[in-house]
Amino acid sequence: MIAAEDAMDRDVLRGPPTRLLGPLRLGIGLLQGLALWWLHWTSDGVTGWPWAPAGFVILVLLFAFIPVLLLAGVGRMHGSTLAAWTVVAVALLALMGWHEVARQSADTLRGPPFFTTPMPLFAAAALFIAHHLVLAADMERRWIAPFPVYFDTAWKAGVQLVLSVGFTGAFWILLFLGAGLFRIIGLDFLEDLTRKSWFYVPVTTFVFATAVHLTDVRDGLIRGVRTVGLMLLSWLLLVMTVLAAGFVLALPFTGLKGLWDTGSGTSLVLAAAAALIVLINAAYQDGRPENRPPLAVRLAVQVGSLLLLPLIVIAFLGLALRIGQHGLTPDRIIALACALVGAVFAVGYAWASLRTFLRRGDWMRPVEPTTLAGAVVAFGLIVALFSPLLDPARLSVADQVARLERGAVAPEAFDYAFLRFGSRTAGQGALERLARSADPVIVRNARNMLATENTVRIVDVGSPDTLPRLEVVPAGAALPEGFLVPVPPTDDRAQCGAAPDRACVASSVDLDGDGESEVLVADASGIRLWTRGPDGRWSRRGGWYGRRCPDPAGAASDPRDALRQGQVQPLAPRWPDLQIGGTRHSVLIDAPECGVRTSPGSAD
Structure with a gap:
């Protein structure tokens, strides 16, 4: 086996002459900046491009990632x-x-930019994985390189990336500091320059490329920083192992209900498993005997490797429960893919730990093929999820519509907004098909949603109903029957109390004098009116939002305070409704007469 350091040194000699590496990398950084600036400069008119928007998205990805890939490959990988x-x-x-x-x-x-946030992040992860699989194989001139080479190249690149981003950030901090110094003596040229896109975009990529080159020239410095970082991470494994062990051991006494009730239990468990995988790799390093950690850390590696298995099993149980109850969603499909990658690591690492405890073979040796297999599986799943192969939106729409058609979810409870606004073209097509359904309820709801122009709040399909958290005033009063019940996440009442700034105050009042109580629900933005229909169901009818005039003396500024203090009173409208062509219309105030003294809550 060739040592990773020897392989890296030998590879550098195969690349371009050392004197050309600096200008080449700096040129790549400058060209990247100019290309990104050009995209930024032309983005206002991009909708007029004959090949937009797909061409624009492709160019953004190419200009953002390909130069970084070249920076990471030039001087280390054979030209061909x-x-x-x-x-x-x-x-x-x-x-x-x-x-x-x-x-x-x-x-x-x-x-522009015509894409959602997750896709570029997953694209970057896929490129990072694939690049270092290719780099290590190229260095050894074989399809599968020794594990120490994979470890050396990947962790060195990770340290370089962190240092280069930090260097770029420090450069801009100093530049802003210098601009501030010049500004206090009346010279604004540097501050003005930093606001010009033709300056800050190319300069940022040029400085990043400079940092990559500087860190690559001082290869020993990078290895030293990496060694210190791995040592610190390996000791953090002790903390994570204790926490994970405590969690797993407590489950027989607490059960899983509390975990599922959080609504984010599966993601938390998967995050804990991912942290264990990273820390175990940091402690194991390249597997050579001279790099083995102290005894305490070795025990943490073995125990943590065993703990991965129950964590992944819990994640699968949570996903199976939620999918069985409410079907597939894009988030659940991505979580399922993450769980599959975690399962590869969990099984392989658990086997490595058992072999070590039984004293069979070298210490934790199966970690090496497991890590490579996990990387390959992760790369394959990312490509599949963000291509037509396993498009999460398409799979989710097919599953949700199938649940509706077989009666697993009632037509009234189905989330048509998910198809309209949360699942892209796949959902749009499904909604158009549902609009031709034989079920009149489905047809009505589908057509109404197709006619909706405003993007509604999209929530995770099938999230459990929650009980609204309302402060009822006056103290000791009760709300009408059927109002304070568990409601789906698409209901506005579900958001009350979801965050500190979403506290709601509710009061029961007969506003129209028909003997039936309505409910006023106030939050920081205004007061909403809820009424009960002939079928006994409560629905939001409208509301009063914001203040367009200065507050009268003594009036509460927060609608919730106004409701608490009894400063919400019905008033006869100043201007009558009009019947226009057989339809009743209320006046919409364009310019409120702020000089007119009214009590709080006046429509004017």
Whole structure:
């Protein structure tokens, strides 16, 4: 086996001459900045491009990631290999960019950048994984390189990335400091310069490329920083192992209900498993005997590897429970993919720990093939999820519509807004098909949603009903029957109390004098009116929002305080309603007469 350090040194000699590496990397950084600035400069008119918006998204991905890939490959990878890998990376990014646009509806394609946040993050992760698989194989000139080479290249790149981003951030802090110094003596040229996109975009990429080159030239410095970082992370494994062990051991006494009631239990468990995987790798390092950690850390590696298995099982149980109850959603499909990757690591690491406890073979040796297998599986799933192969929106829509058609969810309770606004073109097409259904309830709801222009609040489909948290006033009063009951997350009442700034105050009052009580619900933005229909169901009818005049003396400024203090009173309208063509219309006030003294709550 060739040592990782020897392989890296040998590879550097194969690349361009050392004197050319600096100008080459700096040129790549400058060209990247100019390309990104050009995209920024032309983004206002991009909708007029004949190949927009897909072409724009593809260019954003290419200009953002391909130069970074070249910075990471030049001087380390053979020229032919780097060229071939760059072509593959371009094709991969083009596929992901095209699919990101193709799966969106017209409602989400109104302006640049035309893509959602998760896709570029997952694209970056896929490129990082694939690049270091290719780099290590190229360094050893074999399809599968020794594990120490994978470890060395990946962790060195991670440290370089952190240092380069930090260097770039420090550069801008100093530049802003200098601009401030010049400003206090009346010179604003530097501050004005930092606000120009043609300056700050190329400068940022140029400084980042400079940092990459500087950290690569001082290879020993990077290895030293990495060694210190791995040592610190390996000792953090002790803390994480104790926490995970305590969690798993407490489950027989607490049960899983509290975990599922949080609504984010599965994601928390998967995050804990991911942290264990990273920390175990940091402690194991390249697996060579001279790099083995102290005894306490080795025990933490073995115990933590066993704890991965119950954590992943719990994650699968949570996903199975939620999917069984409420079907697939894009978030659940992505979580399922993460759980599958976690399962690869959990099984392999648990086997490595058992072999070590039984004293069979080298210490935790199966960690090495397991880590490589997990990386390959993660790369494959990312590509599949962000391409037509396993598009989460398409799979979710198919599952949700199937649940509706087989009666697993009632037509009245089905989340049509998810199809209209939360699942891109796949949901739009499904909603149009539902509008031709034989069920009149489905047809009515689907057509109403298709006619909706405003993007409504999208929630996780199938999230459990929650009991609204309302402060009822006056103290000791009760709300009408059927109002304070568990409601789905799409109901506005479910948001009351969800965050400190979402506290709600409710009061029962007969506003129209018909002998039936209505409910006023106030939050920081205004007061909403809820009425009960002939079928006994409560629905929001409208509301009074904000203040357009200065508050009268002594009037509460917060609608909730006004409701608490009894400063909400019905008033006869100053201007009558009009019947226009057989339809009743209320006046919409354009310019309130703020000089007119009214009691709080006046429509004017």
